Amino acid sequence: MFSEIYSAxxxxxxxxxxxxVHGGVTEKRMTEIAKEKAFAESFITIIPALKNExxxxxxxxxxxxxxxxxQMPLTLLQKRWLKALLTDPRISLFQPDTSGLEGIQPLFxxxxxxxxxxxxxxxxxxxxxxxxxxRIVLGALQERRKLQISFISGRNGKQxxxxxxxxxxxxxxKDDKFRLLTNDGYFGATINLGRMLSCEMSGDYDPxxxxxxxxxxxxxxxxxxxxxxxxxxxxxxxxxRKETRRIDSQRYHVALWxxxxxxxxxxxxxxxxxxxxxxxxxxxxxDLIKERVIKQQNLMKN
Numbered sequence: 001m002f003s004e005i006y007s008a009x010x011x012x013x014x015x016x017x018x019x020x021v022h023g024g025v026t027e028k029r030m031t032e033i034a035k036e037k038a039f040a041e042s043f044i045t046i047i048p049a050l051k052n053e054x055x056x057x058x059x060x061x062x063x064x065x066x067x068x069x070x071q072m073p074l075t076l077l078q079k080r081w082l083k084a085l086l087t088d089p090r091i092s093l094f095q096p097d098t099s100g101l102e103g104i105q106p107l108f109x110x111x112x113x114x115x116x117x118x119x120x121x122x123x124x125x126x127x128x129x130x131x132x133x134x135r136i137v138l139g140a141l142q143e144r145r146k147l148q149i150s151f152i153s154g155r156n157g158k159q160x161x162x163x164x165x166x167x168x169x170x171x172x173x174k175d176d177k178f179r180l181l182t183n184d185g186y187f188g189a190t191i192n193l194g195r196m197l198s199c200e201m202s203g204d205y206d207p208x209x210x211x212x213x214x215x216x217x218x219x220x221x222x223x224x225x226x227x228x229x230x231x232x233x234x235x236x237x238x239x240x241r242k243e244t245r246r247i248d249s250q251r252y253h254v255a256l257w258x259x260x261x262x263x264x265x266x267x268x269x270x271x272x273x274x275x276x277x278x279x280x281x282x283x284x285x286x287d288l289i290k291e292r293v294i295k296q297q298n299l300m301k302n
Contacts, residue, residue, distance in 0.1 A: 011072055012037035012046055017057060018069040024062060027051070039234045041244045044252075080107040089125035090171070090178075093134045115176075122176025123194040133199040137180055141166045146202035147182075152195045159197065164189060165205045170239075174265035190261070216241075217260045221270070221279045223252045229276045236269060267292060 015033045019025040025033075027047065034043035050058045058064050074082075084106035085091060086098055124130045140147050150161040164182035171178050178193045223233055230252060234242075241257040258266050267288055270277055279286055 007078070008038040009042065009046060012042060013050070013055070013057065014070040014072050016046075016050065017064055017066055020058065020062070020064045021066060021069050026062075039238065041230075041234050041242070044230070044244065044246065076104075077107070079104045084108050093125065093131060094138065095135070118173065119175050123178055123192075130194065130196075133196045134178065134193055136199045136201060137166060137169060137193065140201050141169060143201075144204055144207050146205050147180075148198075148200045148202050149191060150197040150199075151191050152197065154192060154195065162189075163202055164191070170259070172262060172265060174262065174268070216257045217263065218255060218257045218282075219266070219270075219279060219285045220253065220255050220281045221277050222247070223254055223273075224276045224278075225250050225252065226276055229273065233273065233277070236272075240266075263288075 012034045015037050016025055016030050019029065019033070030047055030050065031043045034046045038046065049055050051060065053060060057066070079101055083098075083101045083104045086096060086101070087106050087109065089110075137147065139145070145166075147164050147166055148161075149164055150159060152158070153160050164180075166180055167183035168181040169178060170181060180191045180193060182189045182191065223229060233254065234244075237256060243255040245253045247253055256266075263285075267285070270279065271289065271292065279289060
């Protein structure tokens with residue numbers, strides 16, 4: 001079966017082999033390609049497998065027995081996978097190019113999934129008013145334009161109106177909602193798109209005034225790489241900034257940065273890996289894990 005993880009590996013290795021066929025490639029360049037074509041930490045797996053001749057595609061001298069540059073045409077299964085992704089109403093908000101997939105049946109539909117760890121009051125992705133606001137926000141981010149926004153505050157339920165510099169659009173899988181992060185260099189506001197009453201583009205702004213708000217939380221954990229846990233963690237937390245360091249052949253140290261608003265979501269995602277992840281800091285997050293586990297034990301007893 002087609003795998004989005006291994007497909008990324010295939011494309012990264014194919015790019016490395018293409019450069020090798022055309023005259024050779026250094027280890028530094030191999031690492032750059034692996035990071036660009038696959039996931040940020042994929043070089044940890046790809047480079048040793050190529051250098052040590054585990055995959056028999058490169059010799060230890062950096063040569064390849066392959067004479068022609070490899071090609072990566074899409075299979076029918078991959079096209080059906082892409083068609084399935086493009087039927088997702090969240091992806092449709094970005095108006096992706098679907099050319100070449102005409103007449104392709106999706107591999108699955110949204111009705112094939114039941115979410116047991118997600119709130120049921122997600123954003124109205126099919127609503128015309130919501131779609132219009134979303135695309136205005138997206139256009140403002142791309143064009144560096146200010147936004148005049150009226151919305152209902154989540155704190156007090158009052159209507160708020162103001163002019164904002166859009167900084168970043170992010171999605172919470174736990175809440176099933178998009179939110180806009182704004183920033184004027186000193187102050188940042190977070191606005192849920194589902195609470196927007198109106199949204200209009202205003203004048204341009206200087207992107208140099210934007211700076212990342214200091215609103216990141218960080219946790220560290222040790223990962224035991226069993227049942228492809230490393231690959232699954234890298235994919236599962238692809239939306240978070242990470243630093244990964246190898247401890248030994250099976251263990252890795254991972255530092256993870258995330259939005260404090262997503263504390264509960266990150267907690268649930270960490271717990272989903274069971275004993276393969278051991279959180280080492282901070283103590284406050286470890287206490288949350290203990291509370292969650294005790295709560296779960298009590299529910300099972302009852």
